[in-house]
Amino acid sequence: MSSLRTIRMPMSREEARSLRAGDMVLLDGEIVITAGLPTVQRLVACAEEGREPPIPLAGGSLMHLGSYSRDTAEGGLEVLYMNPTTSTRFNALMPRLIRHFGLTAVGGKGGLDAGCVEAMREVGCVYLSFLGGGAPLHSAAIEAVREVAYPDLVAHYRLVRLAVRGLGPLTVGIDAHGNSLFDSLRHDAEARMPEILARLAADRAGAG
Amino acid sequence: MPITYEAVKALSAQLYDWSLRAVPADTKDGLGRALAAESHEGARQVLAMMLGSARKAEAEGRFICSDAGVPVYHVTIGTAARLEGDIKAAISDGFDELVATIDPPLLKHVTNPLTNERGYKGKDMPLVTWDVAGGADWVEILCQPKALGSGRWAALETFSFPTLAEIEAYVMKVVLQAGSQHCPPVIVGVGIGGSFDVAARIASKATMRPIGSTNPEPVLAAMEERLLRAVNATGFGPMGTGGDTTALAVHVDYASGHGYTPVAVCFNCWINRRTRARIHGDGTVERLE
Numbered sequence: 001m002s003s004l005r006t007i008r009m010p011m012s013r014e015e016a017r018s019l020r021a022g023d024m025v026l027l028d029g030e031i032v033i034t035a036g037l038p039t040v041q042r043l044v045a046c047a048e049e050g051r052e053p054p055i056p057l058a059g060g061s062l063m064h065l066g067s068y069s070r071d072t073a074e075g076g077l078e079v080l081y082m083n084p085t086t087s088t089r090f091n092a093l094m095p096r097l098i099r100h101f102g103l104t105a106v107g108g109k110g111g112l113d114a115g116c117v118e119a120m121r122e123v124g125c126v127y128l129s130f131l132g133g134g135a136p137l138h139s140a141a142i143e144a145v146r147e148v149a150y151p152d153l154v155a156h157y158r159l160v161r162l163a164v165r166g167l168g169p170l171t172v173g174i175d176a177h178g179n180s181l182f183d184s185l186r187h188d189a190e191a192r193m194p195e196i197l198a199r200l201a202a203d204r205a206g207a208g
Numbered sequence: 209m210p211i212t213y214e215a216v217k218a219l220s221a222q223l224y225d226w227s228l229r230a231v232p233a234d235t236k237d238g239l240g241r242a243l244a245a246e247s248h249e250g251a252r253q254v255l256a257m258m259l260g261s262a263r264k265a266e267a268e269g270r271f272i273c274s275d276a277g278v279p280v281y282h283v284t285i286g287t288a289a290r291l292e293g294d295i296k297a298a299i300s301d302g303f304d305e306l307v308a309t310i311d312p313p314l315l316k317h318v319t320n321p322l323t324n325e326r327g328y329k330g331k332d333m334p335l336v337t338w339d340v341a342g343g344a345d346w347v348e349i350l351c352q353p354k355a356l357g358s359g360r361w362a363a364l365e366t367f368s369f370p371t372l373a374e375i376e377a378y379v380m381k382v383v384l385q386a387g388s389q390h391c392p393p394v395i396v397g398v399g400i401g402g403s404f405d406v407a408a409r410i411a412s413k414a415t416m417r418p419i420g421s422t423n424p425e426p427v428l429a430a431m432e433e434r435l436l437r438a439v440n441a442t443g444f445g446p447m448g449t450g451g452d453t454t455a456l457a458v459h460v461d462y463a464s465g466h467g468y469t470p471v472a473v474c475f476n477c478w479i480n481r482r483t484r485a486r487i488h489g490d491g492t493v494e495r496l497e
Contacts, residue, residue, distance in 0.1 A: 080312035083274035132391035136264035203434035
């Protein structure tokens with residue numbers, strides 16, 4: 001059964017380990033987001049060269065979310081809209097970031113591969129699946145833009161620290177115990193394929 | 209009266225704007241039916257959120273997805289339509305005007321594939337296909353912005369004299385490759401035959417057919433029905449986190465060919481962005497979708 005609980009961000013490692021794949025959660029607090037491959041490459045360079053990234057990530061989150069922020073009249077920033085991007089694009093880079101910064105939560109849509117699942121298990125980190133095409137809902141959960149880094153990049157590639165309230169519901173797609181809905185669903189679909197093809201053959205014979 | 213550059217430019221911009229802020233009616237109906245039939249609790253929650261996101265986008269005029277994709281237009285020109293001005297430039301200029309004026313602004317998604325640099329303009333952008341309708345006095349424009357979810361997982365393979373079993377097995381192979389990635393539940397388009405480019409175009413056009421419509425070819429209608437059952441038996445579910453609803457529809461079309469038979473498979477993500485309108489010979493604009 002899915003359960004819905006609200007989690008304070010940044011997520012504690014203990015809380016991350018308490019979640020199970022398939023659970024549904026809401027997020028309150030601060031998250032860090034980007035939808036850019038060049039951004040994630042820069043963060044990996046920070047890790048490799050021992051530099052602090054422009055927005056600290058240690059023990060925090062990195063969500064694959066793209067956003068459009070603009071300056072407000074009061075001198076602040078507002079996010080006009082926000083939505084997830086495909087996480088598998090970052091498969092090769094995420095294990096390094098998860099381990100180096102001890103991330104407790106990552107997210108986006110479509111999941112991450114086995115190398116990431118292993119890093120998440122070691123570190124105590126979960127993957128949260130956001131609704132794609134959920135911009136009206138996700139954007140409404142943003143309370144404030146705390147910080148924007150890498151202004152030389154296009155808007156959705158920038159690294160952004162946000163305060164959110166009630167962001168979600170999000171599905172725990174990968175838990176901190178090595179369970180990935182994405183891997184298990186793929187495995188199940190592959191295992192089911194002979195049966196699916198046999199049913200197609202039977203249907204074709206029936207239709208003939 | 210002629211169909212003018214100005215009319216085509218204005219409509220091209222408007223169609224794109226409309227497509228970003230609403231989910232087509234047939235698609236919302238399909239999501240509603242899926243929600244009623246879905247047996248997986250988490251999947252029901254995700255489907256309900258999809259419908260909620262669509263309602264909120266429409267009620268508040270918001271973008272449903274932050275990825276506005278790249279502009280893709282299909283233009284059909286009636287052979288009896290009188291045209292005035294550069295209709296081809298009108299489509300491109302319409303998109304430029306939209307970029308300059310739309311609120312909130314669009315993110316830069318037009319990508320140079322040689323450098324991966326992104327902006328609003330690029331070679332051959334917008335992507336436009338042109339068709340001709342015999343005798344009609346109108347110009348019809350269909351706008352279908354394409355982004356990663358609706359574009360990345362398409363595939364094509366060419367077979368020699370394939371059986372239906374081989375064709376359907378290939379469709380399922382592409383469905384398995386896409387897995388959880390394409391923002392399901394999707395609309396699956398399948399194009400069979402013709403040539404390399406024709407098969408791809410048929411598949412793409414098949415995704416534009418309204419959900420719930422029946423294929424007029426009985427052989428294809430039966431194929432669509434059994435493939436939809438097969439795709440949904442994979443269990444990837446809404447947003448690929450499990451459930452009975454991986455596709456809302458499978459639409460198949462074909463063209464005769466040589467015997468080397470390309471089979472193209474493509475997807476539209478659940479928001480299924482699609483708007484369509486006609487400019488008639490008397491200057492009136494009729495919104496069709």
